[in-house]
Amino acid sequence: MKTNRRVTSHQVIRHTGAGASQGSSVAQRMDGISTGAGTSRGNYRSGSCGGSSSPALRRGPKSLRHCALSASLDFMRRYGVISVATFVVVASALVGGLLGRQALAVGARQQDYRAFTAALAAVEANYVNKVESSRLVYGAIEGMLQTLDPHSSFMDPAVYKRMRERQEGRYYGLGITILPVDGDITVVSLFEGSPAYKKGIRRGDIIARIAGEDAKGMASDEAVKRLRGPKGTTIQISLKRPGYDQLIEVEVPRDEINIPTIPAYFMTDRETGYVRLQDFAENTDRDLGLALGDLGGKGMKRLVLDLRGNPGGPLDQAIRVTNRFLPRGSLIVYTRGRVPNSDQNYSATEASEYTQLPLVVLINRNSASASEIVSGALQDHDRAFLVGETTFGKALVQSVYRISEGAGLALTTARYYTPSDRLIQRPWDGTFDEYLTYTLRDQSAPKERSAADVRHTDAGRKVYSGGGIEPDRRLDGPVEGFNPTKFGRLLYNRQLFSGYAERYVAEGDTRITPRPDQKKVSRGFAVDEAVLADFKEYVRSQKVKVDDEAFATDADFMRAMIHYDIDLALFGVSEARRNLVSRDPQAQLALQMFPEAERLAELRRAKVASRQGGR
Template structure:
């Protein structure tokens, strides 16, 4: 009892200290009320520990209480346990230590989607479709993704031996891989769509995004790029400064890119373009959809408000809250919303979440856009761009040109769920090695003809998957 009381008091005092230190409250006016609520919380915690029918873990109770408290605020104020912080930090830092593969669990085994470029796995020749059946001699059958990650990652310079079952090769074989620092790329692909049109797909905004983006632009410029398609679909955001630096490539100096406003003065910031522009006049299209959120919405909103490019796709998710991270002594962290994002024209990016988190999430992926439907009664507020065009507020970025995402048929869904496309692609790649290693050669020479269609159908039949012939064609 004494231990739990000490832990509760310590936690309460820590939270109080952080609040007072960051928000600079008037202690004389508020401390009495805060201590009253803390005392009430302590009595509940002690009562549960003393009288509940089963023994309980005080840490689990406190974690639950913290989560419950933050849920009363907004969907993006969160508590992050210590065991999750490393994974999140690695994502934003842009690197981790391991062997360097992207994989999925397929038919109960970890299966390589692709080796990451420039990593030990690529250098040793791991391929898409390779099934990892053992790690250090122990079967991986039935292991979770988290369990596999834990076994494959480790300090740089350490070794791990895996057993591979490769499509087209009867006998499994072993590979010993020396772990290294593995980059987590923000830009998943970039290339020339034709002689003049560049394409860049940005998956997240992390510490290395600007560096990767600059490299992609330079390479596309060297190939004759005169216009650019920037794909931010399914980009859920990341680091604010990286989004600002991306917009900075396309705007002249002195243009406001985004601003934040909160209850405390420290949360109010204005971000402007600098002299770093590299492509101030390159024609630009930005692709967004319901999965584009936060930092990607900052980019799309600024480009739209300054009439710098065309926004195409679906209304973005509408996540426009600024979180301040407070690290706790046990390695866990609080992320507390301190401000809201606004586009240059004054549009609030954040959608309403007053009807609960479930409706908030569902509405974010809703196909119905009130501004695309003349009969909609749910109209959004209207703002003006720098050239006087109408743009819409009310949460998210409404595109200039609405293009609905591809909606797969039921047959396609079944094939995706059963990894049929992946399996066939892996088999095809292993038997058509002349197409590997040269994207331009593949783009120019590869054509899906009737023989490939028939071969694919036969492959589906061998997998005992039923398809709708009408949907297939």
């Protein structure tokens, strides 16, 4: 397995994936996992919708940065199949001796440089308002990259730092996930064993003050910035807890927080394991190995691997994950580009005990890059049966260059191909808006395909190049396996299910001694008609006009989401995800597809035997 090493000077780390757009107004639930310093990934949003807003995302029209497409923008610009290259870019003087066409080319380039510096000087000297030169230069870089492709992007120092933390799967902070609820910075989950957990902070606590400053109405990004800091330093926070008259003062030390990319795994029955792989980072393969080992000890004989909503991550992790399910020597992916060393073939090089394990993989329109490498390789080798929706379609590799003062440049330097020679990248010959919103479209109609698109798996099945990885069995369900109406997606994006769950539970954990402010909720509770009616009133209280027809249509979806968020509040990620899987239409279909997965395995074995017999 050929992989690149960790980042050092003058070195490229290939990364596949987070540059994929979520491409949907549907925010992806991330099981309450923090994006670094505490901004919520419970529902991936940006800007005025309550999550982080990256300067690198600000190329699109202003309207796209609002709630409906904020998730798309944030997902879109997050650094794709990346190679994080810590190159320092410097201007070099051109010294004599250049003749002919080379001299002309250099002269033309110098004229372009002079035009830029002249424009910069004119703006700095004459614009009606004083403008910082860094803002102008950063804007010029963003404009330049916009002419290339949707995934090349500029990262200011803050965004670059967050990208590296995401890649490494760790950050320094308190170990909490926060979410704005009715203008309050609310703790929606904690990492067990984290500094916040040890100090007694609880889900449902409202952060009223941070280091003495009022946090009411504070943007999530600003709260995150204040809560994070160097390891070993402390932060004073004041908590408002229902049932308590006084604020609770607590001083919390900051520490290294590891962000799990596998928030949940469990047995769905005596023989079937389930793994939720929601992201790729440097710890993913290790975490997957631990999960598979634990499930194997519980009797796992078959596996559902859930890659829905997974935006991707480091290329080497995609290769290592795939290697666990393919025989040694199997091609996993190859890359082709213009720069030296961009042409690489990556194959399975390590023996694995899971190469015969019956496997069903869940994908959807928000599965991108690294998750497309995994699902594409497994499909091409007839190793897994794919269920869900066509994936996003991102097959570009970015290299991230550190250019100055901690800023980064994510530049597309290669394309990747699946083992059957599929380039699954979607075209971007339309507008940036069209590329972002592509996955909002109805996927139920079959795509028109030409003979040139056809490729074949090891067993001879037809698969298609371009426009993502198509599942072997389609079932639309972009939101946790459901396909809600526009109204249902609005409620999901506005975080109203999470907000209602906070109110319903009121605060606390029923496993702790109950308090007067705490509502008792048993594990067997049901979201009945009374709860739905109460939720409808809560929606109205949030100044959202209720569409009664859509509300009735989305009843099952709403029950599942309310149940999930209450489960998450009371019983943790694993139990919440386990209960959601039991209601999730796509997951339930996946559990029925193991006979198909086993049939594929037989086809593949027969094909291999036939080839060997013909030698």
